[in-house]
Amino acid sequence: GAGVSQTPSNKVTEKGKYVELRCDPISGHTALYWYRQSLGQGPEFLIYFQGTGAADDSGLPNDRFFAVRPEGSVSTLKIQRTERGDSAVYLCASSLSGGAANTGELFFGEGSRLTVL
Amino acid sequence: SQQGEEDPQALSIQEGENATMNCSYKTSINNLQWYRQNSGRGLVHLILIRSNEREKHSGRLRVTLDTSKKSSSLLITASRAADTASYFCATARSYNTDKLIFGTGTRLQVFP
Numbered sequence: 742g743a744g745v746s747q748t749p750s751n752k753v754t755e756k757g758k759y760v761e762l763r764c765d766p767i768s769g770h771t772a773l774y775w776y777r778q779s780l781g782q783g784p785e786f787l788i789y790f791q792g793t794g795a796a797d798d799s800g801l802p803n804d805r806f807f808a809v810r811p812e813g814s815v816s817t818l819k820i821q822r823t824e825r826g827d828s829a830v831y832l833c834a835s836s837l838s839g840g841a842a843n844t845g846e847l848f849f850g851e852g853s854r855l856t857v858l
Numbered sequence: 859s860q861q862g863e864e865d866p867q868a869l870s871i872q873e874g875e876n877a878t879m880n881c882s883y884k885t886s887i888n889n890l891q892w893y894r895q896n897s898g899r900g901l902v903h904l905i906l907i908r909s910n911e912r913e914k915h916s917g918r919l920r921v922t923l924d925t926s927k928k929s930s931s932l933l934i935t936a937s938r939a940a941d942t943a944s945y946f947c948a949t950a951r952s953y954n955t956d957k958l959i960f961g962t963g964t965r966l967q968v969f970p
Contacts, residue, residue, distance in 0.1 A: 852900055
């Protein structure tokens with residue numbers, strides 16, 4: 742498709758389980774971002790990639806969260822030992838722009854809604 | 859952490875009226891962007907203003923930027939019911955990072 746695709750759109754899991762969320766960015770976009778959004782709040786930055794490498798992972802809340810982008814396209818956000826507080830919508834975005842301090846327009850997916858029971 | 863704060867948090871107006879939303883931020887920026895989010899959907903980019911620009915227009919949107927006050931405003935003129943959404947400002951910092959930090963958002967309700 743032409744836009745950013747995220748799967749699954751909804752995920753319900755039990756506390757302590759492992760979860761993977763997938764993002765397929767727009768073809769040719771070098772930058773890929775993950776955000777987390779709780780109800781009524783703005784998107785909270787988690788991590789962004791330039792190509793295959795994590796350029797800034799300062800937003801990952803703890804070591805239960807990990808993200809990869811092995812071929813510079815699709816990215817997977819992995820959450821281990823999920824907790825109820827991890828419940829949120831996880832948004833992925835991609836961007837054409839690369840290069841420091843030249844952030845351009847981000848194109849967002851529809852998000853993956855994670856519910857941890 | 860949130861970089862920007864929008865105010866008001868919520869705004870209700872009638873169709874045809876203008877809507878003004880404000881954004882304040884804390885650090886030096888390279889550019890500031892505004893996004894719109896319909897309920898339960900992803901964010902859509904509206905407009906980008908660079909740190910050396912003071913005003914920008916796009917259709918019914920007008921954005922201003924005051925770097926001395928670290929603030930920006932988004933004006934939607936002649937609002938429509940379809941403009942009902944949440945609006946977020948986002949800042950790209952001026953040092954070596956492409957990280958984009960979002961504010962807390964303004965929830966706009968336009969009544970027909």
